[in-house]
Amino acid sequence: MRLRIAPSPTGILHLGNLYSAITNVLFSYKYDSKLILRIEDTDTQRNKTNAIEDIYRDLDKIKINIDESSKNPGLYGPYKQSERIHVYKFYIKKLLKMGGCFFCKCSFKRVNILKKINLLLGDPPTYDGKCLNRNYLTGKIRLKVPRAGICVGDYKINWSNVDMQVLWINSKPTYHFANVIDDQLMKISHVLRGRDWLTSNPKHILINLFLGFNVPKYYHIPLICNKTESKLSKRLDNMGIDSFLSLGIISETILRYLISLVVGVDTPNISEASSNFNIKNLKQQNIHINGKKLLLINKICLYEVVQDVNNIIKNLIGKGCFDDVMALCVKKSLILHDIYKLLCFVFWDYKSIKMVFMSNIEYLLLDLLLIEYKKLIIWSKLNLQNIHKKLTNYLGLNLRTFCTILTPIIGSRHSISLYDVYLIIGQKVIITRVSLILEKLYHKTNQNI
Known part of the structure; x- marks a missing residue:
């Protein structure tokens, strides 16, 4: 298996x-x-x-x-779909030749409006098959779904209620087509996936049947x-x-x-x-x-691993950063206790963070920062400085106020420098921390209303 x-x-x-x-x-x-x-x-x-x-x-x-x-290839690679486009091209041509799909020139805007109307009327949100018999030679490619009978499987449904899914667009397969082809060619016997894919199961079964594939055993697990x-x-x-x-x-x-x-x-x-x-x-x-x-x-x-404190810190910040972090801490320390204080950014606790101003400007800055952090492609000191400079100018904040608002993100003003922390713990963790602080601010504000 x-x-x-x-x-x-x-x-x-x-x-x-x-x-x-x-x-x-x-x-x-x-x-x-x-x-x-x-x-x-x-x-x-x-x-x-x-x-x-x-x-x-x-x-x-x-x-x-x-x-x-x-990283550990077997007999059925490549294992990235972007490296398998030639495979999908072969099978989409085969599916077209067998009459299992068709070219469609309907815009997504038309189809979306159609589906919304169907929902308002109490009908399933499916494509109406306008291009099914037009014999177009170009356009996006849709799955040809029977209009009569029942799909028998874990999810029984009338074929008339199954959407004619887009399988190919902009010279690439959609998920629904590529995953069926890959499962077959990679000899996947059992597919265990989220229950949110249950309604897509008839489409995947149909593609398998059109191409003469053995249908894997599908299990749909809780979300x-x-x-x-x-x-x-x-x-x-x-x-x-x-x-x-x-x-x-x-x-x-x-x-x-x-x-x-x-x-x-x-x-x-x-x-x-x-x-x-x-x-x-x-x-x-x-x-x-x-x-x-x-x-x-x-x-x-914790009881089982706490004996090795260094490994705990390495897991939190990454093994590759450990020596650099300790060097930064030692550089700013006179006694051992100073190192512990400077490592507060590692042992960050959102429950104990205290906001200084509790103001609308504080919430607005963090909200704007969250948007900018999520958009940032390269997480570097220069790019972060540019974002911070832009927002301080936009909100009319001085540098002292700006840094004070950002202090809870790194745990304490006694930590190593803001940008060192940002680069050490990384973009995803900073985004999570800002999200949690905003959530805390939101609830605190509502309690005071």
């Missing part, structure tokens, strides 16, 4: 991605299957710089072992949601490993907590958890993060 983890390098691996990865790991461990890491990077406009390396690094941090990937049952938010819930590490949650805890979500009981490692794992026993309802349980597991894991 062969399974796959297929993240897109469009952002961080958040808890939802990692939960899906752990489920695949447990399945592959229990049934002695191969686990493949495939990078779905065809969406070049949304791909983030260094995101692929971050994916490898984050999986390594929580000790997820991959059998095949670009990790916030308390309102919506997907994880981009500001707070959608946090990656670095963000949790910056809040004092160690990597061993993240793995152990995710395992507990899958198997239902606290289990220290993958090997022991696999004996309790049964794909058919996974919860049907979505999963909510239990902060208290996360902290209790963290307490257990």
Whole structure:
């Protein structure tokens, strides 16, 4: 048996991605299957710089072992979709020749309006097939879906309610086409993915059937949601490993907590958890993060690793930065206690941060900073200085006030320099910290109304 983890390098691996990865790991461990890491990077406009390396690094941090990937290739590569365009071209031509898809010249604006009207009328939001029999030779390519009968599978639905999905546009495949082709050619036998893909399952089954492929066994696992049952938010819930590490949650805890979500009981490692794992026993309802349980597991894991303080610091800031950080601290220290004070940016605690002004200008500056930080492609001192200079001029702030507002981000005014901290802990952690401070400011302001 062969399974796959297929993240897109469009952002961080958040808890939802990692939960899906752990489920695949447990399945592959229990049934002695191969686990493949495939990078779905065809969406070049949304791909983030260094995101692929971050994916490898984050999986390594929580000790997820991959059998095949670009870094450890097997017989079925390449493992990046951007390197497989020639493969997709062959199969989209084959699908056209077999009559499984058609060219469409309808604008997305027309289709979106059509779908909104359908929803208002109580009908499924599907394309109306206007171009189905026009025999166009160019345009985007849509899946040809039967208008009668029922798709039989885990998700039974009338074919008339299934959308004629776009499979090819701008000389590239969409996710729905590329992942089906890759799963087949990489010999993927079992696909374990989030329940949000359940409605897409009929389309993927249909593509497989048109091309004469063996349909993989699909399992749709629960989603990790916030308390309102919506997907994880981009500001707070959608946090990656670095963000949790910056809040004092160690990597061993993240793995152990995710395992507990899958198997239902606290289990220290993958090997022991696999004996309790049964794909058919996974919860049907979505999963909510239990902060208290996360902290209790963290307490257990801390006891096991706290003997090596240097390793804890290295995990928080990165092993490559450790010597440089210590050098910066020693340079500003006279006694040992000074080093501890200067390391406050490592042991950052958002619960204890205190805002100085509690004013609208403070909230506005941090909100604007968050927007600019997220847009920044190259995280460098010069680019950060340019952003800060632009915003101080825009808001009419002096340098002293600006630095005071930013102090909570690095923990204390006793820390090493602002820009050293920014470069050491990185863009994702700074964004998380600003998000948490804004959330605290927002709730504090509302309490005072």
